[in-house]
Amino acid sequence: MIPLTAIPRVSGLTKEAFKEQYLDTSKPVVITDLVDSWPAKEKWTLDFFKENFGHLMVPVFSSKGSQAGKGYMSPDKKMPLKDYISAIQEGATDLRLFLYNIMNDAPELHSDYEVHTIMDGFFKEFPFTFFGGAGSKVAMHYDIDLSHVFLTQFDGRKRVVLFSPEQSKYLYHLPFTVASYIDVDNPDFEKYPALKKVTGYETIIERGDTIFIPSGYWHYIIYLDAGFSMNQRANDSVIKKVQGAVNIATHFVVDKGMNRIFGERWKEIKEEIAEWRANH
Numbered sequence: 001m002i003p004l005t006a007i008p009r010v011s012g013l014t015k016e017a018f019k020e021q022y023l024d025t026s027k028p029v030v031i032t033d034l035v036d037s038w039p040a041k042e043k044w045t046l047d048f049f050k051e052n053f054g055h056l057m058v059p060v061f062s063s064k065g066s067q068a069g070k071g072y073m074s075p076d077k078k079m080p081l082k083d084y085i086s087a088i089q090e091g092a093t094d095l096r097l098f099l100y101n102i103m104n105d106a107p108e109l110h111s112d113y114e115v116h117t118i119m120d121g122f123f124k125e126f127p128f129t130f131f132g133g134a135g136s137k138v139a140m141h142y143d144i145d146l147s148h149v150f151l152t153q154f155d156g157r158k159r160v161v162l163f164s165p166e167q168s169k170y171l172y173h174l175p176f177t178v179a180s181y182i183d184v185d186n187p188d189f190e191k192y193p194a195l196k197k198v199t200g201y202e203t204i205i206e207r208g209d210t211i212f213i214p215s216g217y218w219h220y221i222i223y224l225d226a227g228f229s230m231n232q233r234a235n236d237s238v239i240k241k242v243q244g245a246v247n248i249a250t251h252f253v254v255d256k257g258m259n260r261i262f263g264e265r266w267k268e269i270k271e272e273i274a275e276w277r278a279n280h
């Protein structure tokens with residue numbers, strides 16, 4: 001098994017303590033009271049969204065949506081939010097709704113939350129929501145723009161597994177992507193021997209918890225129940241912003257172009273490069 005350490009759970013964190021203990025040291029933490037003052041904390045449930053915004057047509061992605069290859073950012077179809085929520089509540093689908101900015105379609109939701117003040121540099125225009133049914137998995141990735149992520153859980157529980165960016169070399173990172181397809185719970189040490197060197201973190205977040213995922217951290221997420229979360233992202237460093245922009249450009253341009261030229265073979269080439277790098 002890959003050794004995983006429990007992520008600490010804290011409350012009453014000041015901006016200064018957060019900076020000193022977690023931001024500057026790039027350590028993950030679960031903050032249990034960060035959204036205590038938000039109306040959303042009590043109000044936002046799957047049923048609330050179904051009843052009040054059920055008519056919205058939302059883009060949904062099948063589980064293959066988080067895999068490599070062409071079109072990994074394009075939705076599989078659109079459906080009314082109420083039908084989608086009913087389907088995940090009944091356990092009838094593995095469709096996911098991710099990176100969805102529901103505030104664009106329902107601006108009244110803006111009054112239910114606040115932009116965090118625990119650090120500087122939050123992108124005010126980007127609160128994304130993520131929905132999924134029990135058993136849904138988010139393939140291991142890191143966020144391409146290298147921002148810090150604050151993921152708040154509203155309904156259901158999620159298991160979150162993290163690896164620091166320093167572990168990338170052992171994680172069979174597929175070049176020109178933000179993905180790794182190692183199976184955290186069932187690692188194949190024979191095929192991927194460098195995995196023996198990996199250590200990570202894990203926790204379960206539930207209603208009201210906010211997990212801080214530092215910039216560049218790998219994350220693998222399993223929905224234990226049907227539920228949803230919202231994230232806010234921050235980037236307080238000019239260097240990281242530039243790195244993030246370069247990352248976005250090279251990944252999209254190179255990966256898309258190579259997909260077009262090599263098709264399926266490009267995926268194999270990336271896997272070969274990833275194996276060679278980690279094994280060396």
Ligand SMILES: O=C(O)CCC(=O)C(=O)O
Pocket residue numbers: 098130131132138143149151219221229231
């Ligand atoms: O919770 C999810 O479904 C994915 C969250 C995620 O990857 C993120 O916030 O960057």
Ligand SMILES: [Fe+2]
Pocket residue numbers: 141142143219
């Ligand atoms: Fe992510």
